[in-house]
Amino acid sequence: MKTLFLFFKLSFFCVVSLFSIAICAAPQVDTIFDSSVTFDPTITEPESFLGHRLGDQMARNDRMIAYFQELAAQSERVKYEVIAYSNERRPIVTLTITSVDNHKNLAQLQAQHMSLQQGATPELIDMPVVSWINFGVHGGEVSSNDSALPIAYHLAAAQGKEIDKLLDNSVILLTASMNPDGNSRESAWNLKYSSQVSVSDPNHALHGSPWPSGRTNHYWFDLNRQWMLQQQPEPVGWVNKFHQWRPNIVADFHEMRSYKSFYFHPGAPDRVHPIINKQAMTLLSDVVQGPRDFLDSEARAYFNEEAYDNFYLGKGATYPHLYGSLGILFEQASSAGLLSTPRGILSFRDNIRTYYHVGLALLNNAVDKKTELLSFQQQFFSQAKEQAKGDKVKAYVFTAPEDPARLFHFLQLLERNKITVKPLQKDLKTNGTQFFANKAYIVETAQASYPMVKGLFSKVTEFENNTFYDVSGWTMPLAFGLQYEPLTRRNYKVGDPIKVTFPRQSDVPMAKVAYAFEWSNYYAPKVLYKLLSQGYRPRIANNEFQANTDKGLHTFQRGSVVVSTGWQGGSNNTELHQLMNDAATKEGIPVFTLNSANTQSTGMDLGSNNIEPVSLPKVLLVVGSGMSQYQAGEVWHLLDQRMSMPVVLLEKWRLNSVKLSDYTHLVMADGTYSDMTAELTDKVTTWVKSGGTFVGIGDGAKWAGETLLDLNTVSMKPGNGSAQPRINYSSKAHLEAQDIVGGAIMAGDLDITHPLGYGYSRREIASHRSGLLAFEPPKNPYATIVKIAKQPLLTGFTSAENQQQLAGNAMLVGQRLGQGSVIVFTDDPNFRGYFYGTEKLFMNSLFFSKLFSNPRPLAAE
Incomplete structure (x- = not known):
């Protein structure tokens, strides 16, 4: 595909046909780089290496990686390192870029920088600032990936006083692509529909990639929600790299909807997690002045301090704030190729150029603010220490004696987030819960990672602003199904910090019976x-x-x-x-x-x-257009990666033709169900009655509950009052947020005597809820496996009215239908791969779906 390179400041003439194909007569600007910059001629330009102009087509991931290797071979400024491999075994590469002299002392500079977090007070003026720019966590956001190429080239090859100042005073980490599997899917689509003549019609196939989109990784996880969770190999690698350096700034480059303009942090001031240092947002605003100046110089529209937030701690632009870094989100309108939008025609090449200049402006601005950034990080850890001293919670104690492996995965999560854990060495009873020595653990708040400790363990239910860009609650011990309590006194005895190891058991003797x-x-x-x-x-x-x-x-x-x-x-x-x-x-x-x-x-x-x-489950998972790639991917990942179980992935349109009797279980998650014809519904019903098990999650549960089981969904009623009050329109967004469950964690009462509740020792269970779907209690008195608690909210946001209406209704229902079963989850039991506490419910739906029966009919009087 050849795109036309457009500058907003240049005049051009476009004729748009009846089919919105843009034919533009525009001056052809052949370079992304400023003519004032000279480059080392011995360093290969990206376009020469790739064999095409930047922006004419997406750079293939393997070619991008090869180019980075080439830069490292040609330039003494660049060090090449593979920090992780994706699920499809593609390398994730970080370039460490700095001056030749800094490279000679890199280990010393790294140790000096990390010493800031131990209270050291070196001469800050002599220290370089550490800047990390990362690209392509969403593989389908094309300019985010490709703009890494000209930036890396500039840092490797530019000459003159400006680049010398930048490299002498900073260590730059550049990571691309953070999601090579998704990026490879997207680039294959881009190349598949490339053409000689540029087409800006948004209906053109090039402008919309197929299911699953390049946004997600191999298992269809959104990796930008995984910084804190680290349930995929890609984020395990990046977060480990982050903690090796604790950069002063971490810039995360994205794309957003094409009708928008350009956004960068700081976000909405009343949508910042309370644990985040208040000074961070002020300093962040100063650090992005360079990008702001560049955009102003080209009269480009942008916005700050609205729409986006810094609340969910697991995103790339928020996670760094818990460790004294400044996370900075950049979002520009997506073009895919050449795209006609309400703001004009967007060019892929121009988007690359924009991010090239914005990225360099940010790096230079970080050097200008070097002393402030280093001082902030030094003070951050001192302040965190003082905050821990003043916290009434001195520690958290937790255990899961019934499941050492689940406890291991929680400990592993803490370790990856650099949280110190100690074993409990004396029995402790608190708030009515008994914790036993050598089977429970303590996380003390007085430690260097205090902000993350609070972020993982705290329950937050009150917010300055109830509008959320992502989930509002994620308290980790609840997600992992642990018994845990905060401790306000140091009335416990602990051992030395642990090193996390998998709890392998001793050899098993041969059994006679x-x-x-x-x-x-x-x-x-x-x-x-x-x-x-x-x-x-x-x-x-x-x-x-x-x-x-x-x-x-x-x-x-x-x-x-x-x-x-x-x-x-x-x-x-x-x-x-x-x-x-x-x-x-x-x-x-x-x-x-x-x-x-x-x-x-x-x-x-x-x-x-x-x-x-029990019988061998043969699972058919419905995927493809109309289905949630996130929920389907969670099921696939759980069965394939963790349980070593094969799962057949069937595109939804093939349901009409597939022989369902070859499978024991049909799993359908969130998605669109309006296309489930009467014929297909009859087919599924007949299969269930003949012995199959239907497992529905979210919209799949709603469809099955209403269609197969004749269950009633809960009708969420508006507030009291006969007359609708008049409301100012400015209040619309805030009031509508009250009707949304912003990714909260809810309490439920689990019937642990039911086969679908096997493996649980406590009736109290926490589940992730992202909506208002619930079922009225079924007529079958044994069919409600998880009943929503009377006071359901554990952490996150849900209005008091919605909590009241959800209370007492069913989250998980299991009922026989003929020889088969229908099992429906209104909450996602496998959410983002970290809800270990409810995954067992889903596994029970596969193995134990025939171990229960409906009540016997009453004898006629």
Whole structure:
């Protein structure tokens, strides 16, 4: 595709046909770079390397990476480093760019910079500022990726006093592309629909990439929501790099809707998380003066301090604020190629040029504000220390004794966010909850990462502004399903800080009669699937029972898995033993051996009919146009990456033709259901009645609940009053926000005796809610698996009226339909890959969907 390079300051003539194809006679400006800048001729220009002009087409990710390698080979200013690999094994590259002299002392400069956070007071005037510019976290935001190329070239090849000042006084980290898998999908689409003649009609295929969009990574996660969560390999790599340097500024380059102008931080002042240092926003405004001046010089429209926020702590422009860095978001209107918009024709090439100049202006401005930035970071950690001293909460204690693997993943999250954890060494009881020594942990607030400790552990339910760009609540112990309490006194005993390791169990002795393990273990579904797929016949205990085991007398809870060594169809017991040993040593599951079918339970020996068989699930996940790539990706990632279970991804339009009887489970998440014809509905209904299980999440739950189960969704009623009051229009946005559940965490009452509640030891459960969908309690009194609590809000924003109307209704419903089952979740049990506390509910819907029954009909009188 050839695009026409347009400057807003240049005059040009466009003729737009009836089909909105723009034919523009415009002066052709061949360079993105200012003519006043001279470049080292021995350094290869990006256009010479790529073989096309920047902006004529998207640069392929592999060519971008190869170009960065070329720059590092040619310029002593540039160091090339792979900081991570994507799910598709593409490298994520960071260039470290500074003067040759700084490179010679880089390790010393890094140590000196990091010493600011330990209270050191070096001569700030002699220290370089550390600036990190990152590109392409959303792979479909095309100018964000490609503008990294001219910036990297400029930093490597520009000559003169200005570049010398910049490189002598700063260490620059440049990362691109942060999402190479999504970027590769987008560039393939771009090249597929490239053409010799530029087409600006927004209906042209080039201007809208297919499902899944390049915005997301391989598993369709939005990586710009993963800085704090780090549930994907890409953010694990970047955040680790961030903590190696703790840069003074972190600039995050994006694109937004084409009808908008240009945005950069600071955002809305009343939508900043309370833990963020107030001085940060003032200093941030000073640091972006360079980009502001450039845009003003070209009479380009932009806006600050509205629309976007700094509330959710897991975004690239917010996360750095928790560690004394300034996160800065840049958003410019997307062009994709050449696009006609209400503000005029946008050019991909011009967008690249804009970000090139904005990026350099920011880096130079950071040098001008070097002393202020370094002083701020130095003071930040001193202030955080003082804040911790004044905090009435001195520590948080937490545990999950029933599931060491889930606890491990929480500890791993803390470690990745540089939070110090200590083991509890003496039993502690607080607020009615008992925490046992060596099974619970303490996070003290008096530590260098105090702001992030508060960000992860605090519950926030009151806000200055109830409008949110992203979720409003994410308290991590709730998401992980942990028992936890804040401690206001230092009445606990702890050991030395821990190093997080996976809780591998000891070898399992050979069993004479059976092996057994608890379903509460996070990776129990993975082991159960492996047993079933290899032809073994595990069974599920529907009641608790006691048995003598190799570890002594043990009480097995409902949902425990029992695998007999006999009656396995001739399967090799040595191989079964190896599977059970792997479950203990690799998956962290305590496996027990039983040498008698006789147990200590009255009427519950191993041959009991209350220990039922389960079948191998064959899961069909509906994806494609009309479905939420985020929720579908969460399911795919959970089953594929964590549970090693195959899942068939079926595009929605193929539902009409696929043979459903080849599958046991059909999973449908958020999406559009208006195209579910009567014929297709009948097909799904017949399949369920014949023995299939439908699992719906969000809109999928709504469709199935209303269509397959005849459930009523809760009607959210407006406020009291017979007459509608007159309201000023200026209040519209604020008042409408009251009707939105801004990604809050809600409390529920879980029936732990129901098969869909197996693996849980407490009835209280927290789930992520992003809407007002709920079901009225079904007529079947056993079908409400999770009932929304009377006072449901745990953290985040939901209006008091909405809380009242949601209370007492159903979040999770499971009901039989013929020989099959329908299981519907109004909340997302797999949200963003970090809601470990509710993922078990989803896994139960796959393995235990036939272990329950509808109530018997009453006998006629």
